[in-house]
Amino acid sequence: MVPNDRVLKQVVCDESTGVLSAAQANSLVHVSCSTVHPDTSRELAALHEANGLRFVGAPIFARADGVARRLASFCVGGKDGAVQSALPVLEANCGAGGVFRFGEDAGAGNVVKLAGNFMIASAIESCAEALSLAEKSGLEREAVMSMLHSTIFDCLIYRGYGDRVAQRCHHPGEPLVGPGFQLDLGLKDVTLALDVAAKVQAPMPVASLLRDRFLGATARGRGHMDWSAIGLSVSEDAGVDVSESLALPPKKRKLAAGGAETREVA
Amino acid sequence: MVPNDRVLKQVVCDESTGVLSAAQANSLVHVSCSTVHPDTSRELAALHEANGLRFVGAPIFARADGVARRLASFCVGGKDGAVQSALPVLEANCGAGGVFRFGEDAGAGNVVKLAGNFMIASAIESCAEALSLAEKSGLEREAVMSMLHSTIFDCLIYRGYGDRVAQRCHHPGEPLVGPGFQLDLGLKDVTLALDVAAKVQAPMPVASLLRDRFLGATARGRGHMDWSAIGLSVSEDAGVDVSESLALPPKKRKLAAGGAETREVA
Incomplete structure (x- = not known):
């Protein structure tokens, strides 16, 4: 690869x-x-x-x-x-x-891969928006995510990225993140998907929105972080201070008892 | 209820x-x-x-x-x-x-329910956009969805709604849909989520996009269909003729061999 x-x-x-x-x-x-x-x-x-x-x-x-x-x-x-x-x-x-x-x-497999990576990014964004709604309504982000990914969204993507978004845990090397998938690569993949979408005439409004999300995150110097770090922008847009999630070194961050997601994707 | x-x-x-x-x-x-x-x-x-x-x-x-x-x-x-x-x-x-x-x-449980329903609607939209990209690239919608919901998106929401979106099967009463969840109610829930979001100051750009999707679908007279029918608009935006999915009576539609999703949500 x-x-x-x-x-x-x-x-x-x-x-x-x-x-x-x-x-x-x-x-x-x-x-x-x-x-x-x-x-x-x-x-x-x-x-x-x-x-x-x-x-x-x-x-x-x-x-x-x-x-x-x-x-x-x-x-x-x-x-x-x-x-x-x-x-x-x-x-x-x-x-x-x-x-x-x-x-x-x-090229068929590449289309599926780009479609799947778009869906992962979309899931990250929707988790972040849902948790922002919950947090600003006075609920605990972790509890809400835990309920959702143990019931109707009980799959790899929501379990792994859901907890990262909930805990704003996006640094490669942290147990909850592991090696991570670089945000810069997420931007590349969404851009590729939109390029194919333009060529085959398939409007993808959520993908367009996601590209702006990724561009905003790279503009803030987060291209090296896990791509779930687009969730930080969602919190920042809601006036939430995420400086702790940005500044603290990985080993001092709060982590879920379960540790790392062992099977990871994209 | x-x-x-x-x-x-x-x-x-x-x-x-x-x-x-x-x-x-x-x-x-x-x-x-x-x-x-x-x-x-x-x-x-x-x-x-x-x-x-x-x-x-x-x-x-x-x-x-x-x-x-x-x-x-x-x-x-x-x-x-x-x-x-x-x-x-x-x-x-x-x-x-x-x-x-x-x-x-x-009201805490209501916040979680609105957050979850927003996430379901977001999943429906992202499936629809991903499959539109794939279909217009010459791939089979059903095959792509089957691969994704049997691997990284192996959960209730993607299995159930993914196949409906792939097959454009949105009529209540069809085996793949069952009783369905009325699109009008989906519009109500996304609107409620956005109302709470405005009150607590939590921007939700995908939810805003989804409200327009639901409004567009109700404007086309689809409020009685399953809310996965917002996927039809994604296909229409890509110039795909969906008249067969709209016009045929349920019993004449092509259905997956597996029949209905038995556990259903929202």
């Missing part, structure tokens, strides 16, 4: 070190798990084919510790033969149930 | 038939499970107290079939003694794990 489209293209196309230049073996399969623009995967698939190689776009939902526990999910697009060749590698990271195929379009 | 604040006030205050006029028994406890403005609960709690009665605000997350299976969740606000008296009635519908207390403020 590489962080963005530019790096991926370089990894493939660099004249001296690129995949295309190095690989002489016919029918080699390049499985690309990065979160990039679907058109990048489509271009690269064509380039591979022109060079006698094969390309599978297989972006992954999982954090490093999730991969280690074989809990990843792959969104796969690519030609049948190439995907068949790639399956053993993919299934080594997730078991047979973690590979989801979306047809022969090499 | 009654549908709105006006009816609840009438049930309590009507001079000839109201709870306050009829109940002579001292210390009677009125457990109000309706989704209303928290201030309505606070006013009614004071009125009950002035008349020697007690009031508990205990809005419920569950549909009729969920209650029948004792799967409800109650968000409870009210004075300790009154809540203790109400517990046997509440737990009869949900077991001990389904009662969530949020302090002595009689």
Whole structure:
């Protein structure tokens, strides 16, 4: 996995070190798990084919510790033969149930990944708004979130990000956050989703709103924090002082008894 | 449960038939499970107290079939003694794990219920936008949703509403929808949330966007449909023809093999 489209293209196309230049073996399969623009995967698939190689776009939902526990999910697009060749590698990271195929379009998996990351960001925002309503009505943020993610929103995304937003715990390295998913990358992914949305003419008003959220957070110097830190802006907009959440070093922060979410995504 | 604040006030205050006029028994406890403005609960709690009665605000997350299976969740606000008296009635519908207390403020449970319903509506909208991006990129809506709600969004709300949005299945009575939750009531709840938000000064930009979504759907005559029907507007905005989903009678619609979601919320 590489962080963005530019790096991926370089990894493939660099004249001296690129995949295309190095690989002489016919029918080699390049499985690309990065979160990039679907058109990048489509271009690269064509380039591979022109060079006698094969390309599978297989972006992954999982954090490093999730991969280690074989809990990843792959969104796969690519030609049948190439995907068949790639399956053993993919299934080594997730078991047979973690590979989801979306047809022969090499960019299809990237669309699903961008759609999913948009949905995660949207869930973070809606948790933050709901908790702001609750907190300013005199309720305890943690108690409200705990009720919601143990009942109707009892899934990974709401349990993990819900508690972080409730406790305003967004520093990578804190037990509740773990390695985190960098806010700068969240901005990149929402921007990619909106770029595809413009191209295929699919208005996404919440995604547009989220892009402004991410831009505002990076403008405040939070690009290195976990992307759940967009929740801080929601609190600030409601006149809540979040300086403690920003300033204190991770080890001094209040943390839930349960510790870190062990399976993490995006 | 009654549908709105006006009816609840009438049930309590009507001079000839109201709870306050009829109940002579001292210390009677009125457990109000309706989704209303928290201030309505606070006013009614004071009125009950002035008349020697007690009031508990205990809005419920569950549909009729969920209650029948004792799967409800109650968000409870009210004075300790009154809540203790109400517990046997509440737990009869949900077991001990389904009662969530949020302090002595009689309106606290209403805040949580409005926050939760806002989060459901937000999830519906984000599913609809994500699937619009996917569909217009050439992917199958059902396959994308199935992958997402079986992995990172594996919870009640995304499983139930996700498939409805994917299949554009929003008519009450259809197996995938069941009795449904009326779109008009969704508009009421988002409006209540925004009213509280304005009062406590908690900006909720996604809630504002959702109100416009609900207004647009009611303007198109969809107030009687399930509130997931706001997803139709997302498709229409992307130039997708949804006339089939609007016109066909429920029994002729394509349905998932799994049939109805059995536990339903809001």
